Amino acid sequence: MIAGVPPQPGFTAPKLMWLKAHEPLVFAKINKILLPKDFITLWLTGCHVTDTSDAAGTLWLDQGKREWSSLLCDASDVDLNWLPPLLNGFDKAGEVTSLASTALGVPKGIPVFAGGGRCRCWCYFNWCDNTRAVFHIARNVWSASDC
Numbered sequence: 001m002i003a004g005v006p007p008q009p010g011f012t013a014p015k016l017m018w019l020k021a022h023e024p025l026v027f028a029k030i031n032k033i034l035l036p037k038d039f040i041t042l043w044l045t046g047c048h049v050t051d052t053s054d055a056a057g058t059l060w061l062d063q064g065k066r067e068w069s070s071l072l073c074d075a076s077d078v079d080l081n082w083l084p085p086l087l088n089g090f091d092k093a094g095e096v097t098s099l100a101s102t103a104l105g106v107p108k109g110i111p112v113f114a115g116g117g118r119c120r121c122w123c124y125f126n127w128c129d130n131t132r133a134v135f136h137i138a139r140n141v142w143s144a145s146d147c
Helices: 012-022 036-045 070-075 098-104 118-128 132-142
Strands: 092-095 111-113
Touching: 036 092, 036 098, 036 111
Parallel strands: none
Antiparallel strands: 092 111
16 A cells, blocks of 8 residues: 555545546646645745645655655646645745735744644644643644544
8 A cells, every 4th residue: 555544535636536527627727736734835935845744645645655656646647746845744844935924924034844734733742741731722723533
């Protein structure tokens, strides 16, 4: 099993396969694929990146090699060039740009990190400080009832 997980309809690959079958004109316009938090990172930094934990939820990640799988991408007609470079969650994705700085009223140049999937982040917070407060925050922020 290349992806390390069984296919599930909530993963990105099956959603894009549905889009291709039912909305081919929309599918034909794709030139980049981003997960929600990665879209925010792009807006903040101008950098098109993701982390390996969220990438695992696409069904295109070869988890053993920690890289995008051309075989899995080909199976769902996804161009590898559409996918962002892979980072670890603790890797710096970029810095807040002038545009984002002005829009948000925060200083330009603040580092933005790749982050991670909700279960991975919840586990990290729980490991760092096993208190009710952290658990409560994690559940509210990530709705991680399934973690």
